[in-house]
Amino acid sequence: MKQVYLKRGKEESLLRFHPWVFSGAIHHIDNDIEEGDVVRVVTEKGDFIAVGHYQQGSISVRVLTFNGLEIDDAFWHSRLQSALNMRQDIGLADSPITNAFRLVHGEGDLLPGLIIDVYDKTAVMQAHSIGMHIARHAIAKALAEVMKGRIENIYYKSETTLPFMEPENGFLLGSSNDNIAVENGLRFYVDWLRGQKTGFFVDQRENRALLEKYAKGKRVLNMFCYTGGFSFYAMRGGAELVHSVDSSAKAIELTRRNVELNFPGDPRHEAFCEDAFKYLDSLPQPLPRRGVPSGEISPSLGEVGEAYDLIILDPPAFAKHRGALHNALKGYTRLNEKAFEKIEKGGILFTFSCSQVVTKDHFRNAVFTAAAQAKRKVRILHQLHQPADHPINIYHPEGEYLKGLVLYVE
Numbered sequence: 497m498k499q500v501y502l503k504r505g506k507e508e509s510l511l512r513f514h515p516w517v518f519s520g521a522i523h524h525i526d527n528d529i530e531e532g533d534v535v536r537v538v539t540e541k542g543d544f545i546a547v548g549h550y551q552q553g554s555i556s557v558r559v560l561t562f563n564g565l566e567i568d569d570a571f572w573h574s575r576l577q578s579a580l581n582m583r584q585d586i587g588l589a590d591s592p593i594t595n596a597f598r599l600v601h602g603e604g605d606l607l608p609g610l611i612i613d614v615y616d617k618t619a620v621m622q623a624h625s626i627g628m629h630i631a632r633h634a635i636a637k638a639l640a641e642v643m644k645g646r647i648e649n650i651y652y653k654s655e656t657t658l659p660f661m662e663p664e665n666g667f668l669l670g671s672s673n674d675n676i677a678v679e680n681g682l683r684f685y686v687d688w689l690r691g692q693k694t695g696f697f698v699d700q701r702e703n704r705a706l707l708e709k710y711a712k713g714k715r716v717l718n719m720f721c722y723t724g725g726f727s728f729y730a731m732r733g734g735a736e737l738v739h740s741v742d743s744s745a746k747a748i749e750l751t752r753r754n755v756e757l758n759f760p761g762d763p764r765h766e767a768f769c770e771d772a773f774k775y776l777d778s779l780p781q782p783l784p785r786r787g788v789p790s791g792e793i794s795p796s797l798g799e800v801g802e803a804y805d806l807i808i809l810d811p812p813a814f815a816k817h818r819g820a821l822h823n824a825l826k827g828y829t830r831l832n833e834k835a836f837e838k839i840e841k842g843g844i845l846f847t848f849s850c851s852q853v854v855t856k857d858h859f860r861n862a863v864f865t866a867a868a869q870a871k872r873k874v875r876i877l878h879q880l881h882q883p884a885d886h887p888i889n890i891y892h893p894e895g896e897y898l899k900g901l902v903l904y905v906e
């Protein structure tokens with residue numbers, strides 16, 4: 497096996513099982529190493545440290561194992577089996593009310609660069625590294641074995657994650673386009689052919705269920721709705737009305753179909769294809785405006801636009817890398833400030849960030865600044881996270897990406 501030699505002392509984080517080798521830690525590499533190769537990582541003196549996938553870039557090796565294991569069929573089988581065992585142990589893999597879950601969450605399942613989401617009889621597999629792309633057939637074979645009797649199709653979808661490789665999306669097993677999945681008893685279409693990521697955001701499952709509990713009698717605004725996940729939970733929770741907003745026409749179309757699937761002909765729901773910032777700007781302000789004598793309330797419900805007492809903000813990642821952090825935090829503050837300005841008194845705000853480089857504290861600070869700027873009285877009711885099928889490898893804190901706050905706004 498070809499070798500990657502570390503600079504002296506640069507094995508420290510690997511000895512603590514952190515699964516990445518950064519380019520700056522490398523002394524030199526064997527001449528004939530190619531992108532996606534399985535390599536041995538060794539100290540300057542040649543002592544074995546780990547085996548992983550090599551790729552040019554700031555993360556040069558993604559570690560697959562710290563033992564001297566061969567990366568063969570048995571390896572993939574054992575890693576996938578261990579991922580499934582965990583989902584079975586926590587009751588997700590055999591749930592009578594949910595058949596959509598994440599089976600493999602990259603580093604969290606000791607498979608950096610690989611994502612596998614299961615939607616009923618179909619697994620959607622996504623490679624985020626060249627090594628995983630090259631191994632896709634071996635992984636699919638192991639996946640079919642491990643998930644025998646559970647899945648019939650494997651759809652490979654890496655066009656957007658590895659654009660420079662131009663990998664072809666397509667089925668590696670089966671070919672069914674039967675794409676209705678179930679989450680907590682609610683049904684939804686998954687568009688793995690054209691949808692974002694693997695077609696649905698399973699990571700919000702538990703947060704949607706929490707929202708359902710707060711929805712009764714509320715006027716709900718689901719901002720950045722994508723496939724409408726939060727919207728159909730709000731409807732089941734007894735919301736008075738639910739408005740879903742997304743700037744993508746495709747997302748709005750999917751939301752309408754999903755709401756129709758669960759609540760056919762229900763007049764409580766409307767969907768709008770609009771930019772989030774513009775939409776929020778167009779809403780009436782429930783508080784006395786600056787310069788308006790206190791007690792005089794600005795126009796509300798139906799006069800200028802809708803008034804909402806439950807708002808969800810689940811935007812796409814504002815920062816995809818560390819360099820974008822500062823602007824991303826400003827973006828979160830600006831967005832949340834608009835929601836604080838517009839939400840009714842006694843309203844509840846579910847606000848999220850899915851940017852990996854934005855920490856819990858960063859995000860809380862950005863939202864804190866927004867609350868202060870909007871001069872609202874705000875209490876934190878819940879601090880939310882990614883669910884258990886998106887586990888965080890304890891040695892890889894970067895794996896914590898989804899954070900949310902549920903806020904009571906007066």
Ligand code: SAH
Pocket residue numbers: 696697700719720721722723724725726741742743744747770771772773810811812
């Ligand atoms: N809440 C969703 C996931 C949101 S993904 C769920 O539970 O599944 C982020 C969504 O934001 C995408 O659908 C994208 O089309 C939308 N989006 C991105 N920029 C936007 C903008 N400026 N205004 C409105 N929607 C936007």
